[in-house]
Amino acid sequence: MDLVNYLYLASILFALGATTVLLRRNAIVVFMGIELMLNATNLALVTFARMHGDITGQVLAFFVMVVAAAEVVVGLAIIVTIFRARRSASVDDVNLLKS
Amino acid sequence: MSGGEEVLFWVLAPLMVIAAAGLLVVRRAVHAAVCVVFVMIGLAVLYVAQEAPFLGIVQVVVYTGAVMMLFLFVLMLVGVDAADSLTETIRGQRWIGVLLGLGLAAVLLGVVAQATFPPSVGLEQANAVTNPVALARVLLGEYVVAMEVVGILLVTAALAGLVLTHRRRLGKKPTQRALAEAKVALLPTGRHLTPLPAPGVYAQNNAMDTPALGPDGRPLDHSVPRVLRIRGQQRSATELLTAEETLVERRQGSDDVAPARSDRPEEETR
Numbered sequence: 001m002d003l004v005n006y007l008y009l010a011s012i013l014f015a016l017g018a019t020t021v022l023l024r025r026n027a028i029v030v031f032m033g034i035e036l037m038l039n040a041t042n043l044a045l046v047t048f049a050r051m052h053g054d055i056t057g058q059v060l061a062f063f064v065m066v067v068a069a070a071e072v073v074v075g076l077a078i079i080v081t082i083f084r085a086r087r088s089a090s091v092d093d094v095n096l097l098k099s
Numbered sequence: 100m101s102g103g104e105e106v107l108f109w110v111l112a113p114l115m116v117i118a119a120a121g122l123l124v125v126r127r128a129v130h131a132a133v134c135v136v137f138v139m140i141g142l143a144v145l146y147v148a149q150e151a152p153f154l155g156i157v158q159v160v161v162y163t164g165a166v167m168m169l170f171l172f173v174l175m176l177v178g179v180d181a182a183d184s185l186t187e188t189i190r191g192q193r194w195i196g197v198l199l200g201l202g203l204a205a206v207l208l209g210v211v212a213q214a215t216f217p218p219s220v221g222l223e224q225a226n227a228v229t230n231p232v233a234l235a236r237v238l239l240g241e242y243v244v245a246m247e248v249v250g251i252l253l254v255t256a257a258l259a260g261l262v263l264t265h266r267r268r269l270g271k272k273p274t275q276r277a278l279a280e281a282k283v284a285l286l287p288t289g290r291h292l293t294p295l296p297a298p299g300v301y302a303q304n305n306a307m308d309t310p311a312l313g314p315d316g317r318p319l320d321h322s323v324p325r326v327l328r329i330r331g332q333q334r335s336a337t338e339l340l341t342a343e344e345t346l347v348e349r350r351q352g353s354d355d356v357a358p359a360r361s362d363r364p365e366e367e368t369r
Contacts, residue, residue: 003219004211006149009112011207013138016119019200023193028128028174032135035166036119039142042158046151053220055230058151059237065154065161066249070256072166076173077263084266089177 006047013040025090027079031072038068104148115141132170139163150222153231296322299336308334 013036020033042061049057083089114137121134139162146155225233238246273281282292296319299311308327310318318336320328327333 002216004216005108005112006145007211008208009108009115011211012116012204013119015200015204015207016116016123018203019196020122022196022199023123026128028170028177029122029131032122032131032170035162036122036135036138039139039162042154043142043145046146046149046154049151050149050222051216051219053222053225055222055225055233055237056241058154058230058234059242061151061154062157062234062238063242063245063249065157066253069161069166070252072169073256073260074263076169077260080173080176081263083177 003047003051007044010040010044010047013037013043027082027089027091028076030091031075031079035068035072038064107144107148111141111144128174129171132167132174135170136163136167139167150226151230153234298322298324299339306334308332309339310334310336312336 017033017036017040020036021030024030024033042064045057045061045064047057049055049061079089118134118137118141122131125131125134139158143155143158143163146152146158222230227233228236282290286292296311296313298307299309299318299322307324309323310320310333311322313319320333323333
């Protein structure tokens, strides 16, 4: 087995996360799909770090984690605010600008 | 790559893919969160196997411990039983979405398959001073400015979370006296001053979903918790009472030794 298998796994997880974002309507589940994509990217970064013998890849994965944590805080706060105003967490109900 | 790592990968990877696919099909958001937690823990194990123990621990602490718990908190706030509606608002969206996802997977897998990678070096040399120390040297050496910027970002995000979820109090805070007076004022509309009666206690049944009986023998609907009433999981008192009546009659028929029991069915059990 080669290290490439990790990259295949990362690709599949990324595609599944992207499909989740496209298909689901609950804003929280859509957000989980985004988290899945970020995690898949991290797996690819860690694999590249090992492949090249350079620890910078792991540092980059670390930064991705920190930024993802900040993103989750803001995103969930926005979802809570929208839920308070509209009583719904469905992305289809947020169509204030429509017509 | 050792044989042990190979076994670990081939055991974990299919499970992780199944859990990630579960994110697409499960109805309830809580189940989706559990699927994501599984994928994240699997990733943490893979990080440790890939000579990145520090990232593995951080993955468990930050993602599984903090981020997913935050997700669960928000789910509780928004309502756990907020199931996704499966009706399509845009026609054919599901198939287009699946098609796009498959296309993305094909492109990514194709790129990985086409690319030629150098022979793997491994991190033995880079990790010679242990992985956290090696990470810290790069992080606080080459990337110290980025590190500071990320710190500022975190503080900003925390403030943003506070500001976004803050609700300004519009009126004055009600005092205890005002609350009591409001309760008394509501008495003519059928409100109670006392606490609500507890749900029913019967000979066979001491459950939350059966209403208590009032002094006049009629069931008190408001003794059942409101959530059960809204969900329609409330049981009617009459069916229980008739069931108990038949039981009492059957027992009287089988042994006439204790006729006094029939008028006190509440104390019959244990």
